[in-house]
Amino acid sequence: MKSNTDVAQMKNRRSFLRNTLTTGAVVAGSTVLGRHKALAQDSEASAELRKGDIAILRFLAAAELIESDLWQQYAELGGLTSGLPIEVDPNQTLNAYQTALSNLDSDGPQYITSNTIDEISHATFLNGYLQSKGVDPVDFSEFETLQGSTAAGALNVGRLTNLMHLNVDTSWYIRYRSSTNPDFGAAFPQAIKITNRTAIPRTDADFEGTDHIQVIANTAAFHFGFIEQGGSSLYQALSQKVSSLEVLKITLGIGGDEIAHFLEWVDFSGNAVQVPVAPVSDEGLTFPNFFNPLNPLIQPSLIFPVPCEFISPNLPRCSVIRPTNDRFAGAVAAIASFTHDGLFVGQQKEFLRILQQMAEEADAARREF
Numbered sequence: 001m002k003s004n005t006d007v008a009q010m011k012n013r014r015s016f017l018r019n020t021l022t023t024g025a026v027v028a029g030s031t032v033l034g035r036h037k038a039l040a041q042d043s044e045a046s047a048e049l050r051k052g053d054i055a056i057l058r059f060l061a062a063a064e065l066i067e068s069d070l071w072q073q074y075a076e077l078g079g080l081t082s083g084l085p086i087e088v089d090p091n092q093t094l095n096a097y098q099t100a101l102s103n104l105d106s107d108g109p110q111y112i113t114s115n116t117i118d119e120i121s122h123a124t125f126l127n128g129y130l131q132s133k134g135v136d137p138v139d140f141s142e143f144e145t146l147q148g149s150t151a152a153g154a155l156n157v158g159r160l161t162n163l164m165h166l167n168v169d170t171s172w173y174i175r176y177r178s179s180t181n182p183d184f185g186a187a188f189p190q191a192i193k194i195t196n197r198t199a200i201p202r203t204d205a206d207f208e209g210t211d212h213i214q215v216i217a218n219t220a221a222f223h224f225g226f227i228e229q230g231g232s233s234l235y236q237a238l239s240q241k242v243s244s245l246e247v248l249k250i251t252l253g254i255g256g257d258e259i260a261h262f263l264e265w266v267d268f269s270g271n272a273v274q275v276p277v278a279p280v281s282d283e284g285l286t287f288p289n290f291f292n293p294l295n296p297l298i299q300p301s302l303i304f305p306v307p308c309e310f311i312s313p314n315l316p317r318c319s320v321i322r323p324t325n326d327r328f329a330g331a332v333a334a335i336a337s338f339t340h341d342g343l344f345v346g347q348q349k350e351f352l353r354i355l356q357q358m359a360e361e362a363d364a365a366r367r368e369f
């Protein structure tokens with residue numbers, strides 16, 4: 001494998017973030033909201049944020065740090081490692097994971113690297129914005145202790161998240177093809193049951209076997225969709241609680257980028273369940289060809305949200321992001337779904353306690369004038 005310039009730059013950016021934004025940061029107990037002090041030298045920046053907006057922004061910064069950590073792991077192994085798009089450098093050496101991801105879309109490694117850069121920018125911006133308002137940024141570096149992959153290409157650094165024991169919730173794949181809405185009580189089955197599986201090569205041994213590595217890549221494809229649909233719903237839910245117009249601009253702006261990510265992974269995962277990639281099986285997990293037999297609830301070519309119930313079941317159906325209510329899309333729901341996903345397998349209880357408290361404070365925020 002070639003040297004990993006992009007990933008190294010990303011890691012450097014994270015270190016920069018950590019070193020420049022975390023002075024005195026504490027995210028524990030009753031200090032979760034952090035120090036909140038206006039900056040006198042800038043009247044624009046000195047406008048104090050309301051308690052609810054601070055809780056929302058701090059929770060979103062936490063979620064973005066989690067996203068950054070997991071996407072970084074994907075990028076090290078499956079992203080663009082020569083720094084050049086495959087169209088420009090078709091002869092670059094790809095590992096078997098990158099090849100399997102490229103089978104889903106020849107630009108797959110580029111998209112993985114781009115998604116990673118975006119998440120790091122979200123986390124860095126949110127922490128930078130908080131700090132510009134005199135609020136402590138969120139810092140999870142003390143919890144970056146998990147052992148990640150040891151396959152060639154993975155950096156030897158501690159991780160915040162675990163991608164090697166995932167229970168990927170694939171119900172989003174059916175939800176977005178359905179005309180019913182979870183906010184009105186609709187429930188959806190799993191498109192594919194993915195239980196305790198790795199989404200990255202754990203060691204070099206996982207690069208061996210065409211079907212073996214393809215099933216790992218397909219698991220990742222559905223996990224990408226799971227993560228980004230969650231982000232899309234989360235920003236929608238929390239935007240409804242924001243008071244400051246500037247904070248609303250931030251949540252709509254970043255939330256829109258999460259939707260952009262989600263759409264790509266909808267298309268990408270659809271390629272994991274049609275020919276020529278599917279059907280493919282390994283160690284008890286099968287990705288079938290969802291065109292055979294044809295069923296609109298799992299049809300791979302339906303990549304945009306199918307119109308569904310919205311606001312009231314009595315109104316005309318509408319193509320929208322869903323869910324957007326607290327119960328399924330709020331901060332507490334996001335942490336519960338990350339936990340069920342297996343992202344925090346091996347993580348300290350204290351980390352989960354802090355996350356839960358930040359999530360409850362974000363969900364408790366109410367729009368004020």
Ligand SMILES: [Fe+2]
Pocket residue numbers: 064067118119122231258
């Ligand atoms: Fe993000």
Ligand SMILES: [Fe+2]
Pocket residue numbers: 067119227228231258261
């Ligand atoms: Fe995201």
